[in-house]
Structures are given as structure tokens and as C-alpha cells.
Amino acid sequence: MVFATNQEKPKSYVFDGSGPLVFKVEDDKKNSKAKASTDGLIKFFPIVNRYRLEVEPNSTLGYYSFAVILLNFLLIIGILAQFRQIFREANVVEPFKQSIFKRLKMLAILFVVSDVLKIVHYIIFNKLVFQQLHNSSFDLITQIGNGFITGLVIYAIAIIYQRGLFIQEENALTV
Numbered sequence: 366m367v368f369a370t371n372q373e374k375p376k377s378y379v380f381d382g383s384g385p386l387v388f389k390v391e392d393d394k395k396n397s398k399a400k401a402s403t404d405g406l407i408k409f410f411p412i413v414n415r416y417r418l419e420v421e422p423n424s425t426l427g428y429y430s431f432a433v434i435l436l437n438f439l440l441i442i443g444i445l446a447q448f449r450q451i452f453r454e455a456n457v458v459e460p461f462k463q464s465i466f467k468r469l470k471m472l473a474i475l476f477v478v479s480d481v482l483k484i485v486h487y488i489i490f491n492k493l494v495f496q497q498l499h500n501s502s503f504d505l506i507t508q509i510g511n512g513f514i515t516g517l518v519i520y521a522i523a524i525i526y527q528r529g530l531f532i533q534e535e536n537a538l539t540v
Contacts, residue, residue, distance in 0.1 A: 402497045409498075416503070418494075426493045433486055440479055447472045461530040469523035476516035483509050 401408045406424040409416040420427045451468050490505050 403499075404497070407494070407497050424497075426490075426497060429489065429493060433490075436482065437479075440475060440482070444472065444475050444479075447475065459533075461526065461533045463530060466523055466527050466530060469519055469526060473516040473520035473523060476512040476519060478512075480509055480512035480516075483507055483512070 399408050399410050406421040407426065408419045410419075420430055422428075422431070447468050451465055451472070454462055454465055454468075487505050487507055487509075491503070494503055494505075
């Protein structure tokens with residue numbers, strides 16, 4: 366997990382080139398010594414104004430991290446299962462089926478839920494870290510929005526697919 370902090374004022378900002386608004390912070394003080402919380406359950410290492418967090422597995426934050434990893438794993442399994450069923454049910458003879466339409470909608474919902482869970486995780490994780498470290502300048506760096514956009518695209522495909530279902534049913538009745 367990567368956190369950013371604005372504890373000390375950096376000397377300069379350099380454009381990273383990895384995105385339109387991604388900057389890395391250059392600071393003359395590159396301290397690689399590990400720091401820890403008061404109870405010793407969390408260790409963090411500075412990496413050019415960023416920190417890699419190591420959490421003891423038997424702490425509240427450790428249990429929470431495990432639960433989030435497990436939930437994300439189950440979400441990924443659910444998404445892959447939906448894709449598998451869609452590809453299993455699709456065929457050339459009858460390309461439009463109601464079950465595929467329902468699975469596409471479920472897939473869109475799962476992608477949107479993944480982004481909602483990221484937002485909830487961001488809030489809870491930052492509160493748990495603040496309780497342990499008492500440093501309000503730490504923030505979890507995460508990407509939010511990709512699942513939402515993917516879900517919207519899949520939902521748009523599902524609506525087009527539903528129209529194909531309607532046309533197929535009309536075509537079957539007009540013979």
C-alpha cells in the first residue's frame with residue numbers, strides 16, 4: 366500500500382510522465398530508516414515522500430486489510446464467473462438470450478460496486494491509520510473511476526443487447 370504525505374515541504378516537483386497530472390516529489394532528505402507507530406504494530410518506510418506500510422497481521426488494521434483483500438478476491442471471482450457464463454451461453458444460432466442480458470447487467474453492477482468499495486475502503490483505511498499513527502497527513506493512494514466507467518460501458522452494451530433481443534423476438538413472430 367502506498368501513502369503520500371505532505372508533512373515537510375518538498376524542494377521541487379518534477380513531472381513524472383506517467384500521466385497528465387502525476388508528479389513525483391523530489392526532496393533532498395531521502396531517509397530510508399523505518400518508522401513505527403507507538404505500539405509497534407505498524408512500520409512504514411519513506412520512499413521519496415511516500416511510504417510502504419507493513420501492518421502486523423494480528424492488529425485491527427491487519428484484520429481489516431485481510432478482509433478487504435478477501436472481498437476484492439471474491440468480487441474478481443464473481444466478475445470472472447459472469448464473463449464465463451456469458452461466453453458459455455453465447456452461440457451463433459441464437460445470439461440474443463435474456464439470460465445474457467441479465468448477466469451483462471449484473472456485470473455492470475459488479476464493476477460499479479468495485480469502485481464504491483474502493484471509496485469505502487479509502488475512508489475506513491485512512492481512519493484506521495490515523496488512529497494508529499496520529500498523523501493526518503497520510504493518504505491512501507488509489508484509483509477510483511475505472512470500475513464506474515467500465516460498468517457504464519457494459520450497461521450501455523446491455524441496453525443495445527436488449528434491443529437485439531426485442532428485434533429477434535419480432536423477427537421470430539413475423540415469419
